[in-house]
Amino acid sequence: MSTGLKGWKDIPIGGMILEAGNSAEYETGGWRTFRPVMDKEKCKNCLFCWIYCPDSAIQVENEKIKEIDLKYCKGCGICAAECPAKAIEMVEEGKL
Amino acid sequence: MGKQVAMTGNIAVANAMRQINPDVCAAYPITPSTEVMQQFASFVADGKVDTELVTVESEHSAMSAGIGAAAAGGRVMTATSANGLALMWEMLYIASGNRLPIAMMVINRALSAPINIHGDHSDEMGARDAGWIQMYSENGQEAYDNIIQAILIGESEGVLLPAMVGMDGFIISHSIENLELLEDKQVRDFLGEFKPKHPLLNINKPITMGPLDLQDYYSEHKRQQAQAMQKAKAAILKVAKDYKAVSGREYGFFEPYKLEDADIGILTLGSSAGTTRFVVDLMREKGIKVGMIKLRVFRPFPIEELQQALSHLKALAVMDRSDSFGAAGGPVFSEVRSALYDLPARPKTVNYIYGLGGRDLGISPIERVVKDLQEIHQTEKIKELVTHLTVRE
Amino acid sequence: MATLKELSKREELLAGGHRLCAGCGASIVVRQILLAAGKNVVVSCSTGCLEVATSIYPYTSWRVPFFHSAFENSAATICGVEAMYQLQKRKGKLPVDEEIKFIGLGGDGGTYDIGLQSLSGGLERGHDFLFVCYDNGAYMNTGIQRSSATPLGAATTTSPAGKVIPGKTQYRKDLTDIVEAHHIPYLAQASPHNWKDLNKKVEKALSIRGPKFLNVIAPCHRGWRSGINEAISLSKLAVDTCFWPLYEIENGKLTINYKPKNKKPLTEWMKLQGRFKHLFKPENEHILQQLQQGIDCKWNNLLKREEVEKPC
Structure with a gap:
């Protein structure tokens, strides 16, 4: 079998995963139907979108929204729904 | 050499546990194993062991807490019988699947129904596919010797499997016989310390245990378990040889x-x-x-x-x-x-x-x-x- | 009390790339808990959505030590981990200045139902741990079956709204009340929409020694038949209707953390969820009334109790 997957001698025993947080390598952005598009002009950096994001997809730097990481964003639209400044719009992927 | 004493199988095993001085014991009383943990609890109360004794509300939790403690990183023991072992059934597979070398004394007793408290092997035999090393004892001396050896067998390099030791309920557990206990120091030196490679308590190197393991890797993890059980054969003989050097008593398969x-x-x-x-x-x-x-x-x-x-x-x-x-x-x-x-x-x-x-x-x-x-x-x-x-x- | 700006500087301890549904309430709850708890925690989790979707081998989203053992034993498992910690601390095997906190997680299935005994045992024995139930009101992981946390009348796949039986025929269990009967030093109900309150409760809980409990509402749009983007708005409405009051009980004393200025009718929350749709038919009006009466009664009792327990 050449599945590219490791054999039993080459993986840690007992199903242990030794690399903490390695799901970051697994991109769930492909699930998305609607993409959050942020209007930085309108954004007040209240960080509500960040604290309510289920997918740890909103990047904050120096207390300000840096970007929405589309590698992980599944397009649920909670950020857009909760943004007090209405700075995020959900746009259908194909129509961008 | 050790000393000659007259004691029941249960008390001999409790003394083995005192000498082993496990880090955590989680147990729930059930006849005829109750006496083991009862005696052990008095060792804890008298400060004769360092063990954290977790007096859980069921055997399911006994094995669950034992699994948690073993994953945290250390030596874990418990004892049970019959329906108690049956209630642990789910957790037996989880202990072995996670490769946690817990040592358990099983005071063999018939499974219900009808309820019966006396000795037969239906409990332990029911767990024969659970991925645990299994040993049986003819008398209190063997139970004592086996449970001490079980610790090292399970912890052996390449094995890392839980082990259970059986002893016939009442017939052995409650009969007084002459037997020889090793000196406390002999047991502690024989066992040394157990340091698992990836303890959960190492917060500087966080690991995940017990993930969802689907078609891609489950078979590989089960293959590892099969290998570990094969390796246990050599470990059993090696530990027996070392134990003979300490005790003078000989064991094999x-x-x-x-x-x-x-x-x-x-x-x-x-x-x-x-x-x-x-x-x-x-x-x-x-x-x-x-x-x-x-x-x-x-x-x-x-x-x-x-x-x-x-x-x-x-x-x-x-x-x-x-x-x-x-x-x-x-x-x-x-x-x-x-x-x-x-x-x-x-x-x-x-x-x-x-x-x-x-x-x-x-x-x-x-x-x-x-x-x-x-x-x-x-x-x-x-x-x-x-x-x-x-x-x- | 940390502000959002302060929290945003902390390390994100639940990595992206997990496979919970888009818009899942549970992951918001967990992110907020971990932000409050920090790195020095060990987490156990019962079998359920959260566990399966955050640790699919060979991937894990957890940046803290994480252990899933089985469905019904998250509490017993974390108690075992904690017992080993106490031993190693006592024997000087761990750094003296390194303090670790322990969090057990479970959904309502793993907490209200199959895991109740294990939780009760852990609370009674006085282990130093925090147990958090993320309550989405049904067995969502196996496909939306009723749990004892499912509200009266809600349709689930094992309590469907049929021609004869209008959804679940029993009231939900009040787990927070049951936990209180264990006389633990701290317990509370929280909601992810009120991140400030949830953050404060986690921080407070972890600063107290002994067993602590948090019951957190975690909307599930698949089970609730609601909008994919409504996890936060629905948890807020659950609080504003007093379906999910925010309160805490510290050493036996109750404090209500939020009192809605205008307590909204329960139907405001229910009408947004397909699981209650059949209850809006005229023949089921009595169920709506029953539900409202139950909510009012509980809320009034909380208010009265808080009043009585006020220091003189």
């Missing part, structure tokens, strides 16, 4: 008795070995060439070693202290008979289910087994493959 020149033999495990040995001596006086083999290790099952030890026999009786309803016989019988299958010449092998719910196996039922074996030897015919012994018609 099994113990043959007057077997070498025997024509017929009886394979048994647990307390009935004592009675069987007595009958073998009686028969030998009459010139009957019968021998006995007492199985100590049931998992990993010593296939090749048994083949070697049994191939010269003409007839063999396998004694099962539990039934496997609807199977080809009791669990020990199925394994032994299967092990012998590939031999070019093999003994005719029959099975006796006996002693359920603690029913006494006296001398006369074993004499009957010998008589049956003689007949099979002479006629080369098996009348009854599986016989329910010690039961009224």
Whole structure:
């Protein structure tokens, strides 16, 4: 079998995963139907979108929204729904 | 050398645990194992051990907390019987699947229903596929010796599997016998410290344990377990050798008795070995060439070693202290008979289910087994493959 | 009390790339808990959506030590981990200045139902741990079966709204009340929409020694038959209707952390969820009334109790 997957001698025993947080390598952005598009002009950096994001997809730097990481964003639209400044719009992927 | 004492099997095991001084013990009382943890609790209360004793609300939680503690990183022990072991069933697989070398004393007792508190092997035999190393003890001395060795066997490099040690409920657990305890220091030096490679408590190197493992890797993890059980064979012999150096007592996968020149033999495990040995001596006086083999290790099952030890026999009786309803016989019988299958010449092998719910196996039922074996030897015919012994018609 | 700006500087301890549904309430709850707890925690989790979707081998989203053992034993498991910690601390095997906190997680199935005994045992024995139930009101992982946390009348796949039976026929169990009967030093109800309150409660809980409990509402749009983007708005409405009051009980004393200025009718929350749709038919009006009465009664009792327990 050449599945590219490791054999039993080459993986840690007992199903242990030794690399903490390695799901970051697994991109769930492909699930998305609607993409959050942020209007930085309108954004007040209240960080509500960040604290309510289920997918740890909103990047904050120096207390300000840096970007929405589309590698992980599944397009649920909670950020857009909760943004007090209405700075995020959900746009259908194909129509961008 | 250690010291001679008179104590019950349970108290001997509790003393083994005191000397082992495990990091965490989580247990729930159930007859006939209760006394072990009761005695151990008094060791904790008197400051004779360092152990964190977790007095859980069920055996399921006993094994769950034990698994949590072992994953956290350290030595974990518990004890149970019958329905308690059955309630742990789910967790037994999780302990072995996570490769956590927990050591457990099983004071063997019949499973309900009807409820019965006395000794048979239906509890431990029910757990034979759970991925645990399994050993059985003939008496309190063996139970004591086995549980100490179980710690190191399970923790051995390449093994990392949980181990359970059986001892017949009441028959051994509550009978006083003379036995020898090692000095505390001897036990502690023998065991040393256990340092798992990836403890959960290492917050600087966070790991995930117990993930969802689907088609991509589950088979690989099970293959590792199969390998670990294979490796356990060498570990059992290595630990036995080291233990002999400390205790002077010798252990292997099994113990043959007057077997070498025997024509017929009886394979048994647990307390009935004592009675069987007595009958073998009686028969030998009459010139009957019968021998006995007492199985100590049931998992990993010593296939090749048994083949070697049994191939010269003409007839063999396998004694099962539990039934496997609807199977080809009791669990020990199925394994032994299967092990012998590939031999070019093999003994005719029959099975006796006996002693359920603690029913006494006296001398006369074993004499009957010998008589049956003689007949099979002479006629080369098996009348009854599986016989329910010690039961009224 | 940390502000959002302060929290945003902390390390994100639940990595992206997990496979919970888009818009899942549970992951918001967990992110907020971990932000409050920080790195020095060990987490156990019962079998359920959260566990299966955040640790699919060979991937894990957890940046803290994480252990899933089985469905019904998250509490017993974390108690075992904690016991080993206490031993190692006592024997000087761990750094003296390194303090680790322990969090057990479970959904309502793993907490209200199959895991209740294990939780009760852990609370009674006094282990130093925080148990968090993320309550989405049904067995969502196996496909939306009723649990004892499912509200009266809700349709689930094992309590469907049929021609004869209008959804679940029993009231939900009040787990927070049951936990209180264990006389633990701290317990609370929280909601992810009120991140400030949830953050404060986690921080407070972890600063107290002994067993602590948090019951957190975690909307599930698949089970609730609601909008994919409504986890936060629905948890807020659950609080504003007093379906899910925010309160805490510290050493036996109750404090209500939020009192809606205008307590909204329960139907405001229910009408947004397909699981209650059949209850809006005229023949089921009595169920709506029953539900409202139950909510009012509980809320009034909380208010009265808080009043009585006020220091003189």
